Amino acid sequence: MTKDSLLKTIRSPADLKTMTDEELTCLSEEIRQKIVETVAQNGGHLASNLGVVELTVALHSVFDAPKDKIIWDVGHQCYAHKILTGRCDRIDTIRKEDGLSGFPKHSESEYDSFNTGHSSTSISAAYGIACAEAMKKSDACTIAVIGDGALSGGLAYEGLNNAGRSGKNLIVILNDNKMSISQNVGSMARYLSKIRIRPSYLKAKNKVLRLENVPVIGKPVTSGIKGFKDWMRDDLLGQKNNIFEQFGFVYYGPFDGHDITELRTALKAAKGKHAPVLIHVRTKKGKGYEYAERNPKSFHGVSSFDVETGAPKPSAKGYSEAFGQTLCELAETNQQICAITAAMSIGTGLNRFAKKYKDRFFDVGIAEEHAVTFAAGLASGGMIPVFAVYSTFLQRSYDQILHDAALQNLHLVLAVDRAGVVGEDGETHQGIYDVAFLQTIPHVTIYAPACFAELELYLRKALLHTEGVVAVRYPRGGELMLPLDWQASQKPFVMTGEEDARILLVTYGREFSQAYLAGQLLQRQGVSVKILKLNTVCPLPEAAVEAAGNFRQVVFLEEGIRSGGVGENFGLRLYQQGFGGTYTLIAIEDCVSQATTEAALRHCGLDGEGVAQKILNDLAEEENDDGRQKTTGSAGG
Numbered sequence: 001m002t003k004d005s006l007l008k009t010i011r012s013p014a015d016l017k018t019m020t021d022e023e024l025t026c027l028s029e030e031i032r033q034k035i036v037e038t039v040a041q042n043g044g045h046l047a048s049n050l051g052v053v054e055l056t057v058a059l060h061s062v063f064d065a066p067k068d069k070i071i072w073d074v075g076h077q078c079y080a081h082k083i084l085t086g087r088c089d090r091i092d093t094i095r096k097e098d099g100l101s102g103f104p105k106h107s108e109s110e111y112d113s114f115n116t117g118h119s120s121t122s123i124s125a126a127y128g129i130a131c132a133e134a135m136k137k138s139d140a141c142t143i144a145v146i147g148d149g150a151l152s153g154g155l156a157y158e159g160l161n162n163a164g165r166s167g168k169n170l171i172v173i174l175n176d177n178k179m180s181i182s183q184n185v186g187s188m189a190r191y192l193s194k195i196r197i198r199p200s201y202l203k204a205k206n207k208v209l210r211l212e213n214v215p216v217i218g219k220p221v222t223s224g225i226k227g228f229k230d231w232m233r234d235d236l237l238g239q240k241n242n243i244f245e246q247f248g249f250v251y252y253g254p255f256d257g258h259d260i261t262e263l264r265t266a267l268k269a270a271k272g273k274h275a276p277v278l279i280h281v282r283t284k285k286g287k288g289y290e291y292a293e294r295n296p297k298s299f300h301g302v303s304s305f306d307v308e309t310g311a312p313k314p315s316a317k318g319y320s321e322a323f324g325q326t327l328c329e330l331a332e333t334n335q336q337i338c339a340i341t342a343a344m345s346i347g348t349g350l351n352r353f354a355k356k357y358k359d360r361f362f363d364v365g366i367a368e369e370h371a372v373t374f375a376a377g378l379a380s381g382g383m384i385p386v387f388a389v390y391s392t393f394l395q396r397s398y399d400q401i402l403h404d405a406a407l408q409n410l411h412l413v414l415a416v417d418r419a420g421v422v423g424e425d426g427e428t429h430q431g432i433y434d435v436a437f438l439q440t441i442p443h444v445t446i447y448a449p450a451c452f453a454e455l456e457l458y459l460r461k462a463l464l465h466t467e468g469v470v471a472v473r474y475p476r477g478g479e480l481m482l483p484l485d486w487q488a489s490q491k492p493f494v495m496t497g498e499e500d501a502r503i504l505l506v507t508y509g510r511e512f513s514q515a516y517l518a519g520q521l522l523q524r525q526g527v528s529v530k531i532l533k534l535n536t537v538c539p540l541p542e543a544a545v546e547a548a549g550n551f552r553q554v555v556f557l558e559e560g561i562r563s564g565g566v567g568e569n570f571g572l573r574l575y576q577q578g579f580g581g582t583y584t585l586i587a588i589e590d591c592v593s594q595a596t597t598e599a600a601l602r603h604c605g606l607d608g609e610g611v612a613q614k615i616l617n618d619l620a621e622e623e624n625d626d627g628r629q630k631t632t633g634s635a636g637g
Helices: 021-042 047-051 053-062 079-093 122-135 154-163 187-196 199-213 218-236 243-247 260-271 290-294 319-333 351-356 368-380 391-408 434-438 452-464 511-524 542-548 566-576 597-603 608-636
Strands: 069-072 142-147 170-176 250-256 277-282 337-341 361-363 384-390 412-417 444-447 469-473 493-497 503-508 529-534 536-538 553-561 582-588
Touching: 021 047, 021 053, 021 079, 021 260, 047 053, 053 079, 053 142, 053 170, 053 260, 069 122, 122 142, 122 154, 122 170, 154 170, 154 243, 170 260, 243 250, 250 260, 260 277, 319 337, 319 351, 319 384, 319 412, 319 452, 337 351, 337 368, 351 361, 368 384, 368 391, 368 412, 384 391, 391 412, 391 434, 391 469, 412 452, 434 444, 434 469, 434 536, 434 553, 444 452, 452 469, 493 542, 503 511, 503 542, 503 566, 511 529, 511 553, 511 608, 529 542, 542 566, 553 566, 553 608, 566 582, 582 608, 597 608
Parallel strands: 069 142, 142 170, 170 277, 250 277, 337 361, 337 384, 384 412, 412 469, 444 469, 503 529, 503 553, 553 582
Antiparallel strands: 444 536, 493 529
16 A cells, blocks of 8 residues: 555545554655645644644544544644544535534534534543443543643643543543643653553553452552552652642653554553543644744644745734734833733734733733733732733633622723634634623723724723723724725714715624725615714713614614624614614624635625615615505505
8 A cells, every 4th residue: 555545545534443553654644744735725723733643543543433532622633633534525625614614513523522612621521421421331432632731721620620530431632742741751751651551561460450359468469569669650750749640540651642653552551441541642733844843833823825935825914913013012101011811922913012021921821711810910919911812712701800800890901802703713713702791791891993093092092091891802804994084083983974864874893894885885876874883882872872863774783793792782772762763783693604704794794785785675675665555545545
């Protein structure tokens, strides 16, 4: 069998069972090349996927998925898994509309045991699955694959704490690609772990355990052997402080995460334990692709790029960059300003701040809950903390925002990046819920800029002129079309459009550009509209509601969830003031599937053309109703 033909022969993980370790190693290289080519075209997560290729191959060659359940923490490293589980011929559709998801998705394949997208969830989910399997009297294994970065999330330790003492058939794979996890994983510990997973050692251990049944001498002999082993591990080698063993796991490792033979031996040993086992493997992010190996952070999540040079395809300046630049400028003259990230310094535009103001920059790891409470502590100490975080990850901090910050009316700023529809990452990453849940928290102000100038203006206002918890939310990507004479304003709302208009479009943030486009299209059809743009969406400006009451038809456009959103609040206030016209809310009903941002907005009816057509259809229906009423009235007379 030639190297070039290996990948073509894989229809399911069962095809790996008959391959030699050498063939599996060659297959891994093919998969790696396939991933590089795919991500170069589609964008996605590259470095993390390249780092787990051999581990994925080894897992599927040893275990029997889908009977055995594999849960990928975060899930952005599942590309090789998808290739091996019958989806290789569709891998070029990954992250595209109607294509494969960039994350595990059970509705897509039975091999995707649990939907993931956020960090630190795998151990808890796997423990739940393992308990369910035990109650069904199943001998299936459950495997959680978690990275060392995800271990900075508290949920991972809650899972370890509950699972370790359970005795359930659970295996946790610690994919260590960045940092040392424990002091006791030196060369001798690794050597002993290799011995412990050898079949000959396991057989010998079972024979020793059977000695316990020998009358008179059995228990003293086995007790002596166990005591000698414990002394070797605890005192001579200093292993008694291994945190995973303290949690109740049998610990194997660390192992070379790119050595198929070593990985398969360890996995087979863990499979035979039928107890909680943690296997520590060391991998290299970006393995096999030079540019990703040299700079794994930049190649974590990427847009399309040139495979030969590693250079990304040109893109315009984005909001994250504009935010980072503005924050640096403000911090230069204000020593109280601090910046916090949850392992996303590059993604949130804080990399420049991190270099320039090292003593005021804090990367807390993947721990959004801690980040907010830590920020509250900084605020209570007289600092002005800014927590830059993607909208989808801010969800994890709801209790901390409410309990630790807002109820104490502490002043901290939430720089909510990727607000609104984000596109190809799908349901788990859309930033469409932050306004709805932040509105429920007291002492919270939410600003929604629609251009870089407004972002600078409202970030300054949030830091220096607003009390309490302040969220400044902005989208992924760059600026969109705005009126030619548009000027950033500090007013809570602004209005633009035709003076004699009886139709009012109300919106905020990036959706203002779609409202403006809709207005231009309607004007060409002889329909005049006015646009009310909210700059402050919470608390809702009462004057904005009063102004809307003067129109015959009000249409609210919201790039966010309908239930609990600004649009619902605005409509309620409008009718409470005696509004007698028609109110229409165009918003997102529940979630947004993967697609480009443009396509997703179109599907939700939030694109300019769709909004314009909706209004034209409503007007036509209204005219038809009037015509029918007149006809009915004449006949009755």
